[in-house]
Amino acid sequence: MDNFIEKEASDCYYHTFLNHTQWKEYQMEIFDKTVTAPRMIAWYEDKDNAGANQDGPDWTPELLSIRKKVEAETGLAFNAVLLNLYRNGKDGVAWHSDHTDNSGPNPIIASVSFGETRMFRLRHKTRKDIQQVEIPLHHGSFLLMAGTTNSFWQHQVPKTAKDILPRINLTFRRVSRSK
C-alpha cells in the first residue's frame, strides 16, 4: 500500500531514523563462518516482554507513533520492531523467510519503508513453476506479510548497481519466547 504515511511525515521519519538511530552491524552465522550483513540494523522490543534485552534501546516517539498507526491498520498488536538501513545499492538482504521466536511458521510481519525505493522480491520455496513476485517498496509504503507468506515463500531485497540513496525499512513483529 503506497502513501500509508504521507510524504511530509515520511520525510521527517526518514531523517530522524537515519540520523538518530544507533545503527549496528549485524553478524550472521553462515555455516561455520561469521559474516557481516550488508545493511545496518536496530532492534526495539517491549522491555516487559519475556526474555527481552533490558539494555536494548527504548522505543522512540516516532517508532511508537508508527506502531500505533500499524496496529490501527491491522487490528493487531506488535511488541518489537527491526529497523534495517540499506545505505546504498550494495546493501540488501538475501533470500530468507522470517520466524520470530516461537511465533510459529506463519508470523504476521508489518513492513513500513522510507527513503529510496527498493525492490522486494518473493519466491516460492519449492514450486519453481510459480513466478517470482516483485513489489517496489516506496517512501511511506506499507506491506503486510501474513498467512503462509513466511512458511511457503522466501523474500529478498536485491542489491543494485544503481547509484541510490539510503532506504530504511521497519518490520513490526510479535515476539513471544514463552512456551
Ligand SMILES: O=C(O)CCC(=O)C(=O)O
Ligand atoms: O527491507 C525489507 O523490505 C525487508 C526486510 C526483511 O526482510 C527483514 O528484515 O526480515
Ligand SMILES: [Fe+2]
Ligand atoms: Fe524478512
